Amino acid sequence: MEPRLSFVTLAVADVGRARAFYEGLGLVAARPSNPSVAFFQLSQGLVLALFGAQDLAQDAGRPVGAPGAVALAHNVRSEAEVLALLEQAAALGGQVTRPAGWAPWGVFRGYFADPDGHAWEIAYNPQVRWDEDGGVWLD
Amino acid sequence: MEPRLSFVTLAVADVGRARAFYEGLGLVAARPSNPSVAFFQLSQGLVLALFGAQDLAQDAGRPVGAPGAVALAHNVRSEAEVLALLEQAAALGGQVTRPAGWAPWGVFRGYFADPDGHAWEIAYNPQVRWDEDGGVWLD
Numbered sequence: 001m002e003p004r005l006s007f008v009t010l011a012v013a014d015v016g017r018a019r020a021f022y023e024g025l026g027l028v029a030a031r032p033s034n035p036s037v038a039f040f041q042l043s044q045g046l047v048l049a050l051f052g053a054q055d056l057a058q059d060a061g062r063p064v065g066a067p068g069a070v071a072l073a074h075n076v077r078s079e080a081e082v083l084a085l086l087e088q089a090a091a092l093g094g095q096v097t098r099p100a101g102w103a104p105w106g107v108f109r110g111y112f113a114d115p116d117g118h119a120w121e122i123a124y125n126p127q128v129r130w131d132e133d134g135g136v137w138l139d
Numbered sequence: 140m141e142p143r144l145s146f147v148t149l150a151v152a153d154v155g156r157a158r159a160f161y162e163g164l165g166l167v168a169a170r171p172s173n174p175s176v177a178f179f180q181l182s183q184g185l186v187l188a189l190f191g192a193q194d195l196a197q198d199a200g201r202p203v204g205a206p207g208a209v210a211l212a213h214n215v216r217s218e219a220e221v222l223a224l225l226e227q228a229a230a231l232g233g234q235v236t237r238p239a240g241w242a243p244w245g246v247f248r249g250y251f252a253d254p255d256g257h258a259w260e261i262a263y264n265p266q267v268r269w270d271e272d273g274g275v276w277l278d
Contacts, residue, residue, distance in 0.1 A: 002165070006214035006275045007275070008147065009212065026141070039277055042142045042144055045183045045275055047277060059260075061236040061250060062207055062258065064207045065205035069149070069192075070149055070206070071146075071190075071195060072148075074143060111201070116208075117204070121146070134143040135185060136184055139170055
């Protein structure tokens with residue numbers, strides 16, 4: 001396996017509702033999106049997808065499970081951006097499960113759950129290097 | 140929210156066991172990894188992390204849930220690579236939940252669950268454009 005993630009697909013109860021939440025946060029659905037699946041092209045060259053839970057279970061050949069076992073982190077450039085994005089997510093129907101604060105390992109972060117319960121960490125992490133596409137590098 | 144994913148963290152029962160599985164698949168743990176957390180730098184500028192389930196629940200302020208609500212897709216360049224990687228995952232203790240085959244939407248794919256149950260789709264998708272870093276672009 002080469003070190004690469006190509007798509008990250010979230011199981012959702014209602015693709016339209018989930019799509020509206022992420023559009024409200026500022027993401028723009030890509031052209032191949034349709035009522036059954038929504039795609040968001042991410043700047044580093046991977047895709048965030050929203051797919052009906054039953055459709056995903058059928059495709060994967062397994063039950064979908066309960067959200068939270070995977071946490072998606074979105075890094076931002078300041079503490080103020082962490083606070084603003086958590087507030088925006090809450091206003092759109094997300095639930096803040098961890099208010100913003102400094103972790104013992106030196107990251108200012110908070111978490112929200114999207115309307116389907118998927119866990120997002122919004123983080124200001126001074127320890128990682130950024131590139132011009134928004135990518136992060138550990139060293 | 141800018142269109143970016145920075146870290147994808149998988150809740151695991153045993154960081155050492157999970158790390159060994161992904162190292163067996165060919166990933167190389169990054170220098171900041173330790174017994175409590177493992178990091179894999181991905182080529183597009185994001186990080187795959189393995190973190191103890193209780194640690195993640197505590198950090199996120201919420202229960203971890205059951206794996207499967209998020210599917211991680213790893214695209215490869217041929218049908219043969221899909222078959223080989225599913226076979227390798229199974230040999231390392233993964234469970235193939237969907238044997239490889241063509242989906243109605245024109246993707247040759249199969250799924251496996253890692254030792255903690257996280258869902259991976261291995262896919263040959265002739266419809267996306269690749270860049271030199273392994274990134275995929277919808278158009």
